[in-house]
Amino acid sequence: MSNEALLVDLDACVRCYSCEIACRQENGLTFETKSRWCRVSTVGPREVGCELHLDFVPVFCLHCEEPLCARFCPVEAISKREDGRVIIDLETCVGCRQCVHGCPYGAMHFNEVTQKAGKCDLCLSRTETGIEPSCVQHCIGGALRYVGPAELRELTQGRHSVRLGRTTYLSSKWTLNPILFGSPRAEETGGR
Amino acid sequence: MKPEISCALCGQPLMTAKMKHRLLQVATEKKIKNYEEWLFLCGPCKLRKFSQRLVGDDLKKVPRAKPVPFRRREKLEVVKFAPRQQTTVYKSECFSCNQGCDAVVHVNRDGRVVKVEGDSSSHVTKGVLCSKGLASTEHLYHKDRLQYPLKRAGERGSGKWQRLSWDEALGTVVEKLNETERKYGKTGIILATGTSRGWLLPFYRFANAYGVQYTAPGTAQCALPRFTGSTLVGGTRFLENPDHEHTRTMIVWGANPTITFPVKGRAMMDAWTRGATLIVVDPMLTETSSKADLWLQLRPGTDAALALGMLNIIIQEGLCDREFVEKWCYGFEELRKRAAEYPPERVAEITWVPKEKIIQAARLFATEKPSCITIVVAIEQNADSLSTCRAIAMLSAVTGNIDVPGGNLIQMPVPVGLWLNADLALSNLLTEEQHAMRLGSKEYPLLSGKHTVSFPPSAFNSDVWKAMLTGKPYPIRAMYCQGSNMLRAYANSRVVLEAIQSLDFLAAVDFYPNETNDWADIILPAATWMERDFVTSSDQVSANSAHLQQKTVPIGECWSDVKILNELAKRLGFAHQMFDTDEAFFDYLLQPAEMTFREFKENGLIKLDWRYKKYEKKGFETPTGKVMLRDTKLENLGFDPLPQYVEPAESPIRTPELGEEYPLIITTGGRVPVFRHSEFRNIPILREIVPDLEIFLHPDTARKHGIQPGEWMVVESPRGTMEGRAAFTPGIDPRVVQVASHWPGKSNVNVIMDNEKCAPVVGSAQLRCQLCRIKKKVDRVQ
Numbered sequence: 001m002s003n004e005a006l007l008v009d010l011d012a013c014v015r016c017y018s019c020e021i022a023c024r025q026e027n028g029l030t031f032e033t034k035s036r037w038c039r040v041s042t043v044g045p046r047e048v049g050c051e052l053h054l055d056f057v058p059v060f061c062l063h064c065e066e067p068l069c070a071r072f073c074p075v076e077a078i079s080k081r082e083d084g085r086v087i088i089d090l091e092t093c094v095g096c097r098q099c100v101h102g103c104p105y106g107a108m109h110f111n112e113v114t115q116k117a118g119k120c121d122l123c124l125s126r127t128e129t130g131i132e133p134s135c136v137q138h139c140i141g142g143a144l145r146y147v148g149p150a151e152l153r154e155l156t157q158g159r160h161s162v163r164l165g166r167t168t169y170l171s172s173k174w175t176l177n178p179i180l181f182g183s184p185r186a187e188e189t190g191g192r
Numbered sequence: 193m194k195p196e197i198s199c200a201l202c203g204q205p206l207m208t209a210k211m212k213h214r215l216l217q218v219a220t221e222k223k224i225k226n227y228e229e230w231l232f233l234c235g236p237c238k239l240r241k242f243s244q245r246l247v248g249d250d251l252k253k254v255p256r257a258k259p260v261p262f263r264r265r266e267k268l269e270v271v272k273f274a275p276r277q278q279t280t281v282y283k284s285e286c287f288s289c290n291q292g293c294d295a296v297v298h299v300n301r302d303g304r305v306v307k308v309e310g311d312s313s314s315h316v317t318k319g320v321l322c323s324k325g326l327a328s329t330e331h332l333y334h335k336d337r338l339q340y341p342l343k344r345a346g347e348r349g350s351g352k353w354q355r356l357s358w359d360e361a362l363g364t365v366v367e368k369l370n371e372t373e374r375k376y377g378k379t380g381i382i383l384a385t386g387t388s389r390g391w392l393l394p395f396y397r398f399a400n401a402y403g404v405q406y407t408a409p410g411t412a413q414c415a416l417p418r419f420t421g422s423t424l425v426g427g428t429r430f431l432e433n434p435d436h437e438h439t440r441t442m443i444v445w446g447a448n449p450t451i452t453f454p455v456k457g458r459a460m461m462d463a464w465t466r467g468a469t470l471i472v473v474d475p476m477l478t479e480t481s482s483k484a485d486l487w488l489q490l491r492p493g494t495d496a497a498l499a500l501g502m503l504n505i506i507i508q509e510g511l512c513d514r515e516f517v518e519k520w521c522y523g524f525e526e527l528r529k530r531a532a533e534y535p536p537e538r539v540a541e542i543t544w545v546p547k548e549k550i551i552q553a554a555r556l557f558a559t560e561k562p563s564c565i566t567i568v569v570a571i572e573q574n575a576d577s578l579s580t581c582r583a584i585a586m587l588s589a590v591t592g593n594i595d596v597p598g599g600n601l602i603q604m605p606v607p608v609g610l611w612l613n614a615d616l617a618l619s620n621l622l623t624e625e626q627h628a629m630r631l632g633s634k635e636y637p638l639l640s641g642k643h644t645v646s647f648p649p650s651a652f653n654s655d656v657w658k659a660m661l662t663g664k665p666y667p668i669r670a671m672y673c674q675g676s677n678m679l680r681a682y683a684n685s686r687v688v689l690e691a692i693q694s695l696d697f698l699a700a701v702d703f704y705p706n707e708t709n710d711w712a713d714i715i716l717p718a719a720t721w722m723e724r725d726f727v728t729s730s731d732q733v734s735a736n737s738a739h740l741q742q743k744t745v746p747i748g749e750c751w752s753d754v755k756i757l758n759e760l761a762k763r764l765g766f767a768h769q770m771f772d773t774d775e776a777f778f779d780y781l782l783q784p785a786e787m788t789f790r791e792f793k794e795n796g797l798i799k800l801d802w803r804y805k806k807y808e809k810k811g812f813e814t815p816t817g818k819v820m821l822r823d824t825k826l827e828n829l830g831f832d833p834l835p836q837y838v839e840p841a842e843s844p845i846r847t848p849e850l851g852e853e854y855p856l857i858i859t860t861g862g863r864v865p866v867f868r869h870s871e872f873r874n875i876p877i878l879r880e881i882v883p884d885l886e887i888f889l890h891p892d893t894a895r896k897h898g899i900q901p902g903e904w905m906v907v908e909s910p911r912g913t914m915e916g917r918a919a920f921t922p923g924i925d926p927r928v929v930q931v932a933s934h935w936p937g938k939s940n941v942n943v944i945m946d947n948e949k950c951a952p953v954v955g956s957a958q959l960r961c962q963l964c965r966i967k968k969k970v971d972r973v974q
Contacts, residue, residue, distance in 0.1 A: 011256050012465055014450035014457065014479045017865050017881055021326040024877055025307050031876035041243035045477050045923040049251045052923045054482035057243035071222050101207060101215055104230040106238030129276050137264060138310050140320050140454050141461045159254055169246060172256035177248045
């Protein structure tokens with residue numbers, strides 16, 4: 001269980017926004033919280049190589065190897081667990097928002113209702129009981145998967161992939177760039 | 193504290209100077225590199241920047257084929273307790289649209305619905321659910337929900353209402369309808385509905401037992417042409433059931449199922465992921481067409497020419513399934529001749545699709561078998577929608593892809609009499625006189641005439657508005673509208689508004705107050721799918737199964753639509769032809785399965801195993817027992833028995849003078865992932881994803897008019913003007929604009945759409961192919 005991670009197959013994302021709303025339902029993120037832990041971003045429509053392209057990128061906490069949010073936190077409320085998850089201790093969080101600005105990906109949110117920081121914890125309460133995260137279950141395109149290392153290897157083989165923190169993005173079209181904002185270690189795995 | 197610092201990219205207020213100072217301090221102290229790149233950007237800008245960088249522009253294609261996505265399956269009890277969440281979980285069926293996706297509803301100890309999820313035990317959805325379904329609790333508990341019957345307490349449209357009891361409300365409706373009947377006869381009354389939520393058949397039954405005609409946008413404009421098309425061709429609505437699971441080649445024709453039809457979108461994407469070829473016919477680069485292996489970007493409204501062109505290539509190149517054609521097709525020779533009138537060069541000229549692509553698509557579809565076709569509404573809104581639907585159905589027939597694994601499947605005889613069942617609809621009660629009086633029955637026989645083949649006959653809506661406004665051919669003075677926001681759903685909204693305003697009486701059943709029931713005299717509150725029981729079976733999504741919907745919570749005094757109809761019937765004097773209770777109706781539906789609703793509730797599912805080539809036993813359900821490539825029914829009605837292409841009524845080619853004044857083709861009805869028709873724009877977590885109407889146009893076209901991306905712009909037609917925000921895409925022809933329908937107020941595109949020039953036989957408005965012009969919007973504060 002503990003070594004499973006999120007895999008995002010960009011080929012299969014269809015921008016249905018199911019992950020976004022599934023996340024809000026699962027985590028009680030009402031409109032008033034102004035917290036969108038999972039979001040789908042659009043790249044294009046654009047012309048590359050005499051072809052038209054329209055791509056969609058689900059974005060959520062990457063669970064960075066060296067999380068910048070944690071470095072910006074003045075009270076050490078953010079930590080990286082042994083299983084790779086970056087989690088917030090809400091008891092300690094003082095709601096200063098430094099982590100929200102400190103995250104390069106826009107994955108950290110300030111919950112306007114609880115006045116604390118919040119972000120994806122890979123549906124801790126689901127995954128701990130053996131159920132995949134809600135975004136994964138509801139993904140219509142089949143782009144989101146929660147997989148162990150063996151399946152991860154199998155799925156990334158022969159395709160372009162980039163591992164960012166605990167999250168692997170995958171494409172059979174774009175070679176994908178490791179994002180080197182600050183210090184999160186980006187590893188490339190196979191495919192290129 | 194005011195945020196003095198703005199986002200470096202978009203300029204939105206971001207943080208205070210103090211915060212900036214603190215962040216810089218931390219960044220320096222902890223030696224954080226490159227922080228300038230993101231530290232002073234807002235969340236959405238970071239997101240955009242991240243995704244753009246991640247994807248990059250280095251295109252290097254590798255094979256995508258890999259195992260199908262894992263979809264969790266588990267057996268699920270009808271009601272169970274979930275210890276993790278401390279909730280009672282009800283197995284049910286989401287009806288946020290009218291498809292019916294298996295879903296589970298979590299109810300907490302206080303009896304409140306806290307969450308709706310996909311049902312991972314479902315063979316239909318494999319656990320997925322769309323954004324609309326997942327947001328169901330927001331819909332259920334929305335502060336604006338109508339919870340009590342209301343009576344108008346001021347001028348019409350004043351928004352002043354007075355609460356009253358169901359008894360008083362229904363009493364008033366009955367009194368007004370009876371009064372109208374006394375003055376004008378039954379023809380003075382009309383019923384109306386929208387897409388409905390599973391209760392279309394009881395609605396038809398109600399209308400037919402009452403002896404009053406009804407109209408609906410969801411017939412001529414959606415469902416009826418394609419149901420009629422494939423029923424004429426193959427005796428059943430086989431085109432509704434592409435077997436993605438076993439297919440090798442998929443054509444998705446004028447549809448974007450990944451965002452509009454999750455059940456089909458899910459299956460389509462699973463097939464695509466394992467390597468099936470995807471051909472998409474769409475004028476625009478969409479969520480679905482962006483995945484296509486072959487994208488046919490056609491001129492809106494020319495689908496029939498494309499289908500006939502493909503038929504011609506398949507026949508000429510000898511790629512037909514000869515055995516199937518010889519044994520099971522009627523009129524092949526005539527079709528061959530007709531199709532020959534559409535050689536690739538001509539079709540390319542009509543459709544704007546390059547000849548090579550048309551040939552490639554035809555060959556792929558005919559040779560890389562099994563192949564299936566997915567269609568939805570877009571092909572039903574052009575100059576000859578029935579021909580279009582029939583020609584597409586014939587593609588499946590001549591290639592031998594009907595009812596074979598991986599083709600388009602004939603629905604299984606699920607023993608639940610719900611789907612377009614003439615007995616349930618009591619169509620036999622209709623008299624010759626009623627058939628003759630129905631508006632549109634002469635001109636549009638397969639919409640409004642006696643011999644419709646899919647839906648029971650309904651009135652042609654443009655004639656309904658005319659009758660209301662002019663009293664001709666007879667006056668219509670009272671309307672009962674169940675589940676339709678007519679002012680957004682029908683073409684030419686201005687006429688619809690005038691017509692509604694002219695009525696003596698309007699009763700409306702709905703979830704929310706809206707621009708249509710604003711003009712009503714009585715509003716009745718309907719229950720959503722979470723507040724009622726039901727048995728559902730749909731040949732669009734569950735063609736081999738029947739599913740259970742369970743009541744979880746009550747909201748105010750909302751009634752199920754079936755109950756409203758039953759109770760009205762009791763007061764109108766035909767209780768014996770409706771049902772005493774909802775449950776009595778479900779028991780009736782389940783009679784063929786020899787069980788009661790109570791028994792059905794025990795496991796909540798009736799499922800049949802698929803059988804293929806069902807036609808081999810008794811033939812196709814057509815006059816010849818074969819697939820009708822040449823149609824005798826249409827011929828008898830005086831129409832062309834073969835499919836044809838008709839140029840749109842408004843087009844740069846057919847009406848060049850109008851084309852000069854209105855040089856752009858407007859195609860409407862492209863969908864937004866988070867909304868369903870006119871619904872859900874009032875749900876904040878959905879609305880913030882798409883806050884305003886986006887008008888899609890080519891950057892070159894916009895530039896000519898000085899329109900910037902994201903700016904408000906105006907679209908004009910001879911009917912009027914409307915506006916939305918410009919969304920640039922190179923994925924649309926510079927001569928075309930795409931405007932989503934069903935937006936409220938000034939963004940309602942139906943205001944500028946024509947409803948007079950309709951397709952023959954079935955009367956569909958040409959919503960996908962009219963003419964318009966655009967301009968910059970100058971006076972709106974953004």
